[in-house]
Amino acid sequence: xxxxxxxxxxxxxxxxxxxxxxxxxxxxxFQSQAGILFLQSTAGNAAVSALLDVQRQAVAVKPRxxxxxxxxxxxxxxxxxxxxxxxxxxxxxxxxxxxxxxxxSGSFDALTETAVNAFxxxxxxxxxxxxxxxxxxxxxxxxxxxxxxxxxxxxxxxHLNDSSAAVGEAQEKLNAVGAAxxxxxxxxxxxxxxxxxxxxQHTSMAIAIPSGVVDAPTWTALDNAAAGGxxxxxxxxxxxxxxxxxxxxGSPLAAAMGSTHVVVGAGNVLKxxxxxxxxxxxxxxxxxxxxxxxxxxxxxxxxxDGTFGPKTQKVLTLFQTQNGLLPPTGVVxxxxxxxxxxxxxxxxxxxxxxxxVVGGHTYGLTSVYSWALTPKTITVTVGLxxxxxxxxxxxxxxxxxxxxxxxxxxxxxxxxxxxxxxxxSINIAFNPIQSTDPSARTVRVMPxxxxxxxxxxxxxxxxxxxxxxxxxxxxIGLKDxxxxxxxxxxxxxxxxxxxxxxxxxxxxxxxAQVAQQLQTAIVNRSAPSVSPSPAAQVVAxxxxxxxxxxxxxxxxxxxxxxxxxxAHVAAAPPNLGVQASPAFATTGDLVKDLDTGLxxxxxxxxxxxxxxxxEVLSYDSGSIMGDPSRxxxxxxxxxxxxxxxxxxxxxxxxxxxxxxxxxx
Amino acid sequence: MIVSYARIGGRVPPPDNEGLQVExxxxxxxxxxxxxxxxxxxxxxxxxxxxxLKTEAEKAAAQGDVSRPPTMDGSAERFQVEGATATMGSDDxxxxxxxxxxxxxxxxxxxxxxxxxAAVGLEVGEDGRSARLVHLGDKPxxxxxxxxxxxxxxxxxxxxxxxxxxxxAKPGPVQAEASDSWNAPLPFDHGLxxxxxxxxxxxxxxxxxxxxQRADVRVEHTPAVPA
Numbered sequence: 052x053x054x055x056x057x058x059x060x061x062x063x064x065x066x067x068x069x070x071x072x073x074x075x076x077x078x079x080x081f082q083s084q085a086g087i088l089f090l091q092s093t094a095g096n097a098a099v100s101a102l103l104d105v106q107r108q109a110v111a112v113k114p115r116x117x118x119x120x121x122x123x124x125x126x127x128x129x130x131x132x133x134x135x136x137x138x139x140x141x142x143x144x145x146x147x148x149x150x151x152x153x154x155x156s157g158s159f160d161a162l163t164e165t166a167v168n169a170f171x172x173x174x175x176x177x178x179x180x181x182x183x184x185x186x187x188x189x190x191x192x193x194x195x196x197x198x199x200x201x202x203x204x205x206x207x208x209x210h211l212n213d214s215s216a217a218v219g220e221a222q223e224k225l226n227a228v229g230a231a232x233x234x235x236x237x238x239x240x241x242x243x244x245x246x247x248x249x250x251x252q253h254t255s256m257a258i259a260i261p262s263g264v265v266d267a268p269t270w271t272a273l274d275n276a277a278a279g280g281x282x283x284x285x286x287x288x289x290x291x292x293x294x295x296x297x298x299x300x301g302s303p304l305a306a307a308m309g310s311t312h313v314v315v316g317a318g319n320v321l322k323x324x325x326x327x328x329x330x331x332x333x334x335x336x337x338x339x340x341x342x343x344x345x346x347x348x349x350x351x352x353x354x355x356d357g358t359f360g361p362k363t364q365k366v367l368t369l370f371q372t373q374n375g376l377l378p379p380t381g382v383v384x385x386x387x388x389x390x391x392x393x394x395x396x397x398x399x400x401x402x403x404x405x406x407x408v409v410g411g412h413t414y415g416l417t418s419v420y421s422w423a424l425t426p427k428t429i430t431v432t433v434g435l436x437x438x439x440x441x442x443x444x445x446x447x448x449x450x451x452x453x454x455x456x457x458x459x460x461x462x463x464x465x466x467x468x469x470x471x472x473x474x475x476s477i478n479i480a481f482n483p484i485q486s487t488d489p490s491a492r493t494v495r496v497m498p499x500x501x502x503x504x505x506x507x508x509x510x511x512x513x514x515x516x517x518x519x520x521x522x523x524x525x526x527i528g529l530k531d532x533x534x535x536x537x538x539x540x541x542x543x544x545x546x547x548x549x550x551x552x553x554x555x556x557x558x559x560x561x562x563a564q565v566a567q568q569l570q571t572a573i574v575n576r577s578a579p580s581v582s583p584s585p586a587a588q589v590v591a592x593x594x595x596x597x598x599x600x601x602x603x604x605x606x607x608x609x610x611x612x613x614x615x616x617x618a619h620v621a622a623a624p625p626n627l628g629v630q631a632s633p634a635f636a637t638t639g640d641l642v643k644d645l646d647t648g649l650x651x652x653x654x655x656x657x658x659x660x661x662x663x664x665x666e667v668l669s670y671d672s673g674s675i676m677g678d679p680s681r682x683x684x685x686x687x688x689x690x691x692x693x694x695x696x697x698x699x700x701x702x703x704x705x706x707x708x709x710x711x712x713x714x715x
Numbered sequence: 716m717i718v719s720y721a722r723i724g725g726r727v728p729p730p731d732n733e734g735l736q737v738e739x740x741x742x743x744x745x746x747x748x749x750x751x752x753x754x755x756x757x758x759x760x761x762x763x764x765x766x767x768l769k770t771e772a773e774k775a776a777a778q779g780d781v782s783r784p785p786t787m788d789g790s791a792e793r794f795q796v797e798g799a800t801a802t803m804g805s806d807d808x809x810x811x812x813x814x815x816x817x818x819x820x821x822x823x824x825x826x827x828x829x830x831x832x833a834a835v836g837l838e839v840g841e842d843g844r845s846a847r848l849v850h851l852g853d854k855p856x857x858x859x860x861x862x863x864x865x866x867x868x869x870x871x872x873x874x875x876x877x878x879x880x881x882x883x884a885k886p887g888p889v890q891a892e893a894s895d896s897w898n899a900p901l902p903f904d905h906g907l908x909x910x911x912x913x914x915x916x917x918x919x920x921x922x923x924x925x926x927x928q929r930a931d932v933r934v935e936h937t938p939a940v941p942a
Contacts, residue, residue: 161882161904414787441808448942450874497806500916500937502727502749504789507806511940513868513879513918514727518788521726525787533726662723662730663931678726 126183129159137184137192141166144174144195170195209265213240219550219597220280221265223295225251226547227277235537235604236548238597280547292549300545301693303676305405305418305530309385313402313419313490315359316367316382324421325400327357329383333366335394336373395705397424402490403528410534410665411646416505418528419490422698424705428478429467429698433526434486436493440507447498449510451485454519458483461520461675461690467699470709477706478715479698483523492526517675520690524676529694532672536642537600540670545693548670551596556589562601565589566609569602569664570637573648574614586649586664593667603668606641614648642668716797717765717772720820722805724790729920729931731790731805735824741765745827747834753932754834754856754923756827764823771819772796774812781813794820833925835893837934839917843909846917848899848934855894857924866918867905870940877913880905914940 125134141163164182171180175191184192207217219238226233230247245263252261256272265273279295313325320326330353337345337352345351350366364381371379374390383391399422406415420433435455439446462481469475494508501509503518505525512518525531530543537548556565572585593599616634637644642665649661671678675689692712699710722733732748737760745756760768776799785791786804794801794817801813809817828834831852839846846865850856866881882902891897901919909915917936924930 160880414784416787440806448873453873453875495806495808499939500935501806502725502731502790504726504786504805506786506789506804510874510942511870511916511937513866513876513916518727522788531788678728 122189124185127164134159140196144199206270223547224273224277227295235600237600238553294546296546303529303543307403311401311403312388321359326359328396328399330355331396332391332394407530409531411642430480432482434491436491449496455483457516457519458523465695466715467702467710468713532677534669544672552594553597555598557592562605565602566605599668603641607639611637719795722792726788748932752828752834752836755832757832758830771816775816778812839936843915846901846903850893850897855892858893859890859922861889863921868916869907870914872912878907
């Protein structure tokens with residue numbers, strides 16, 4: 052057996068320079084309509100599309116189509132906004148390093164250096180690239196960006212029964228302009244797409260007798276109506292897909308089950324922000340009724356102290372009586388809150404119990420937060436109750452402040468902007484605090500190294516910054532954006548489901564064959580000792596996207612079959628045991644049936660592959676609520692404006708008018 | 716069978732994919748996917764260990780089934796003894812007999828990697844400047860390095876992350892049958908500088924195959940970090 056060698060502490064050495072991620076600042080000039088129109092007129096729609104795409108990224112960058120002429124020299128080890136600009140530009144141009152789509156991190160790392168070397172070699176013709184970006188390389192990169200942006204996508208003419216990635220791109224655009232029913236982005240030009248094309252040509256292009264052929268004029272109309280789509284490969288760049296869909300669209304908030312308010316009154320909450328919110332709204336009611344009403348009923352405007360006393364109770368009872376909430380209970384339940392919400396407040400609480408489906412499996416959580424609105428800021432406070440790993444164990448040393456800092460770093464980068472007057476804005480500030488309040492989210496602090504999740508944070512976890520920020524998203528009511536159905540992905544992100552992989556498994560099977568084999572794999576779960584695992588073998592070589600959607604459609608068309616129960620089978624080493632599992636009938640929902648039918652505890656050979664099988668049959672966003680580590684579309688890297696839209700709606704409810712979320 | 720254990724899932728890839736089964740005679744077989752060494756492990760528990768485990772399993776069986784929902788984004792654990800099963804979130808605290816059994820099994824999961832059958836481990840040089848994958852055990856294991864990725868993280872006092880380096884790399888051969896003296900030196904130009912009160916952690920992700928079935932795995936070198 053080989054001997055394991057431990058790392059031994061050596062001489063004290065200077066630690067490497069690590070530059071913390073900076074706050075992400077937008078570039079107002081790029082958000083002006085005039086600026087966009089100017090660019091559109093000078094560089095074309097492709098440039099505008101690319102520009103808007105960059106703006107959608109969590110990491111905003113300097114204007115990248117403008118040569119400043121004063122870029123500093125950057126090289127391996129450099130960091131900061133200028134490196135972000137470099138990385139963004141390198142992603143837009145052919146560099147000769149197709150695998151080097153760079154994360155716009157602002158850190159000049161090895162991959163960035165590789166991309167620079169490739170650019171210097173392949174584009175600049177340098178015999179000996181130096182990997183440094185200075186007075187010669189910067190202008191060359193800027194020129195290459197302009198050239199790339201002025202190279203339009205080459206669109207092939209599409210006919211019925213065609214099948215290609217371009218068909219998928221057209222399907223995305225047709226969906227974005229309102230195709231009904233929504234097309235499956237399966238890259239197959241079938242009858243549903245033909246209908247959608249004809250409808251688009253008829254209604255948007257005013258063609259009396261539409262051809263149903265996606266010809267050059269139709270592509271132009273689609274491009275104008277729904278920018279984005281396709282891959283950068285069309286402009287010589289990498290194969291990373293561009294989004295189709297409205298920037299800032301999507302609804303990542305989990306749908307609440309029941310009221311989002313806590314119940315206030317006798318036997319329930321009697322003190323705190325929820326009571327203060329109620330008092331403010333009751334005062335709104337009283338002020339609306341006027342002084343005479345108050346005098347006639349022996350009540351006065353309430354002190355907004357957050358304490359549920361007799362005066363508050365009396366006004367509440369009066370409110371319930373006036374609103375037909377009979378008999379008046381003196382308790383603010385869902386029905387009473389519903390009426391009270393007609394009035395405004397500057398503080399509030401939300402307690403949202405919700406469910407989501409991830410990978411065909413249903414999860415639930417309750418999110419609780421309070422908010423307070425001042426003229427400049429809406430502050431959202433979330434309590435985290437850090438506890439030891441077990442009741443009898445002391446709390447291990449832990450960087451609690453650092454963890455809360457990760458949350459602020461990820462989430463405190465947005466503001467609510469008044470749509471009518473964009474000069475008016477209110478910062479959205481998240482304030483995670485340690486709290487032992489029962490409403491606080493309990494998190495166990497785990498010593499040593501491990502993989503953190505919603506309920507436990509390990510003190511040594513290389514991914515802790517991402518995980519903590521992801522879990523905080525759940526605490527403010529956001530659902531996951533990974534292992535999603537096409538419909539859920541579209542609803543959550545606002546982007547059309549990407550075309551993704553159009554090719555099938557390595558076995559060369561058709562979608563119908565794959566679907567049938569997966570159903571067989573589900574049915575044959577009674578023989579999990581068969582090795583290799585049938586389901587994993589069927590999808591080997593498949594990836595998320597069009598082909599997988601064809602498989603899902605083919606599976607839906609299969610007749611339902613009964614899946615027998617599985618009895619426990621004792622282990623026969625080296626094979627492990629088989630777990631008991633109940634019978635069920637297939638539903639036509641492939642992901643759900645895989646989740647139900649492929650046991651998590653099939654340890655006959657290498658354990659469970661359900662996770663990987665479902666992964667290729669679903670979609671992931673690359674945002675903080677998705678899965679940046681798995682997601683091939685790398686445009687999103689963190690929190691997105693869509694994630695904080697609820698708080699702009701709170702601002703709108705209180706201050707009036709329409710407000711939208713934007714990067715600060 | 717005394718106890719059968721599985722831990723599956725999790726948000727961060729590769730997913731947890733761990734299994735352990737202990738038989739009446741103390742023989743065990745274990746699969747590890749995220750661990751200091753990964754692959755197949757097998758051997759026999761000591762008489763004392765086996766005795767304690769049997770007692771705990773009997774007490775857990777007497778308590779009956781227990782089912783707790785897994786934590787969001789976390790992996791799930793399942794413990795099975797003769798006549799009863801407990802499912803819960805990974806590392807969940809649970810009182811009573813199931814708690815004692817769970818604590819014991821989780822401890823075994825870490826200890827039994829010392830008995831590899833067909834496994835791959837990670838060796839990191841004393842100076843933190845070199846690393847390689849090595850075969851462990853007396854049976855071969857198919858290794859696929861086509862999607863190999865390497866990450867090195869330098870931790871400092873107070874669990875501060877001082878540096879974070881990662882790169883995908885493609886050392887050759889991409890696919891191999893690991894056996895006997897097989898090893899694969901890793902590209903390791905991380906530029907991080909371990910030293911006093913600085914600890915280097917290394918994570919290497921790749922794939923292995925057993926009986927033709929592929930599984931993503933991650934070997935980890937994670938010595939203690941000073942508080």
